[in-house]
Amino acid sequence: MKIYPITAVSVLALALSACSSEQAGSATDAESLLTDDWSVIQEAAQGQEVNMYMWGGNDNINTYLDKWVAPRMKEQHGIELTRVPMNDAQDIINQLLDEKTAGKSDGSMDIIWINGENFKAAKDNDLLWGDFTGQLPNFNDYIDADAPEVSQDFGEPVEGLEAPWGKAQFVFVHDESKHETPPKSMAELADWVQEHPGQFTYPAPPDFTGSAFVRQVLYETTGGHEQYQQPAAEIEDLEQRLEPMWQYLNSIEPYLWREGETYPESLAKQDQLFASGEIGMTMSYDPALAASEVLKGRFPESTRTYLLDGGTLANTHFLSIPFNASDKAGALVAINELMSPEAQTAKLSPENWGDLTALELEKLSPEQQQAMNEVNLGEATLSIEELEQNRLPELSSDYIDIIEKGWTEHVAKE
Incomplete structure (x- = not known):
C-alpha cells in the first residue's frame, strides 16, 4: 500500500470560508442516510454509479478493484463501481478543494482512499461528508472502534469520517x-x-x-x-x-x-x-x-x-466520502462491502494485493478466520502475528x- 502525503493546502482556507454559506444551503435528503436503516440505504444504492478516486500506481491493487471488487458490486448490490486512478492523494484533495471553492455540490468523487496528512487536510477544510462509519454493518461487527489505529489517523482523531480499509x-x-x-x-x-x-x-x-x-x-x-x-x-x-x-x-x-x-x-x-x-x-x-x-x-x-x-x-489506511459525493448511498454500501470478511480475505492474498486486513481477527467466525489463515502469503512475507507484535x-x-x-x-x- 502507498498513500502520498500532501502539503500547503491551508493557504486556501480563506477562500473556502468565503463559500461556506453556499455550502450550508446545499444539504439534501442524503443527510438522512446517516441515520436511516441499512435496508433503506441498500435500496437507495441500487443502480448508483460510484466513482472511487485512489492512487493508481500499483497493478495488483488496480486489478483487485477492477476484476474482483467491481463485478461483485454489480452482481450483489447493483452498483457500478468505477476506479478513477490519480497520481497521488494530493491530487484528490486539491480537486476537492477546487470543487468546494467553486461551490460544486454535485461532486465527481464518491469514495476516496486517504490517510495521514491528506486526511488531516480534508478534515481541517471540511471536505468530508460526516460521521458515517456507525452506519456500516461490517464496521460494527468486525472493527474495534476504540483501537488507536482506528480511532486516530497519524495522530488525528478520525471521528467516524473515514472507515479502515487495511493496515500497512x-x-x-x-x-x-x-x-x-x-x-x-x-x-x-x-x-x-x-x-x-x-x-x-x-x-x-x-x-x-x-x-x-x-x-x-x-x-x-x-x-x-x-x-x-x-x-x-x-x-x-x-x-x-x-x-x-x-x-x-x-x-x-x-x-x-x-x-x-x-x-x-x-x-x-x-x-x-x-x-x-x-x-x-x-x-x-x-x-x-x-x-x-x-x-x-x-x-x-x-x-x-x-x-x-x-x-x-x-499505520491504517482508510476510505472516506467527500462532502459533495453524488451517490452517497452507493458509497456507503461499497465501503461496507470492501470491509467484508470475503473482500478482506481476497485482498490479503499477494496474488491480488497482499494488504493486511483491517478487521479484528477475534471478531470473525471460526470459518472466516480459517479462510483468512489459509491465504498463502508466500515465503517472502512475514506472518501477520510477527508483524502485529512489532508495530510502532x-x-x-x-x-x-x-x-x-x-x-x-x-x-x-x-
Whole structure:
C-alpha cells in the first residue's frame, strides 16, 4: 500500500470560508442516510454509479478493484463501481478543494482512499461528508472502534469520517542468497552499508516510503517513539532532538548507491535497482510487496522480508466520502462491502494485493478466520502475528512536513 502525503493546502482556507454559506444551503435528503436503516440505504444504492478516486500506481491493487471488487458490486448490490486512478492523494484533495471553492455540490468523487496528512487536510477544510462509519454493518461487527489505529489517523482523531480499509507496516526486503543475515537495527545498518558500499539507498523524501525510512531512523537514533506522541509544536527543543537523525543519515551517505550524490526519486525506481541487482536491499510500507514481486518474476525467489528488532512503523489506511459525493448511498454500501470478511480475505492474498486486513481477527467466525489463515502469503512475507507484535505507532502528521523539509536542508543540500 502507498498513500502520498500532501502539503500547503491551508493557504486556501480563506477562500473556502468565503463559500461556506453556499455550502450550508446545499444539504439534501442524503443527510438522512446517516441515520436511516441499512435496508433503506441498500435500496437507495441500487443502480448508483460510484466513482472511487485512489492512487493508481500499483497493478495488483488496480486489478483487485477492477476484476474482483467491481463485478461483485454489480452482481450483489447493483452498483457500478468505477476506479478513477490519480497520481497521488494530493491530487484528490486539491480537486476537492477546487470543487468546494467553486461551490460544486454535485461532486465527481464518491469514495476516496486517504490517510495521514491528506486526511488531516480534508478534515481541517471540511471536505468530508460526516460521521458515517456507525452506519456500516461490517464496521460494527468486525472493527474495534476504540483501537488507536482506528480511532486516530497519524495522530488525528478520525471521528467516524473515514472507515479502515487495511493496515500497512514498514518492512525491509533483501535477497537471502546474497546476504543471509541482514542488518536489524540502524546501528547494524550503518556497519552494513560501509561493508557493502553502493548496495543501499532509499527513496528521496517526500516519497512516502523514503520519508517513512527517515522516520524509522528518527525513532532509533533519538531514543524511541514515545517522546513524539505529542504535537510537534509542544516540543521546544525539537530541532535539537532531530539532530542525531541528520547526523546518522549524513554518516551513511558516502556509502550509499552512487555515493549518495543522488537518491531514487520513487520506490518504483528503488525496486528496479533491487530487481536488477544494482542494490542489495529495498524497503516498503507494504509487507506483501516482496511476495507480489516474486510472483511477477521481478524479484528473485530468494527474496525475503524482515523487520528491525525494535519494531517498525505501522499505520491504517482508510476510505472516506467527500462532502459533495453524488451517490452517497452507493458509497456507503461499497465501503461496507470492501470491509467484508470475503473482500478482506481476497485482498490479503499477494496474488491480488497482499494488504493486511483491517478487521479484528477475534471478531470473525471460526470459518472466516480459517479462510483468512489459509491465504498463502508466500515465503517472502512475514506472518501477520510477527508483524502485529512489532508495530510502532506513526508520528502525528504535523511532524511529517518538518522532517521532509529538514531532510532537504540537512541531508540533500549537504
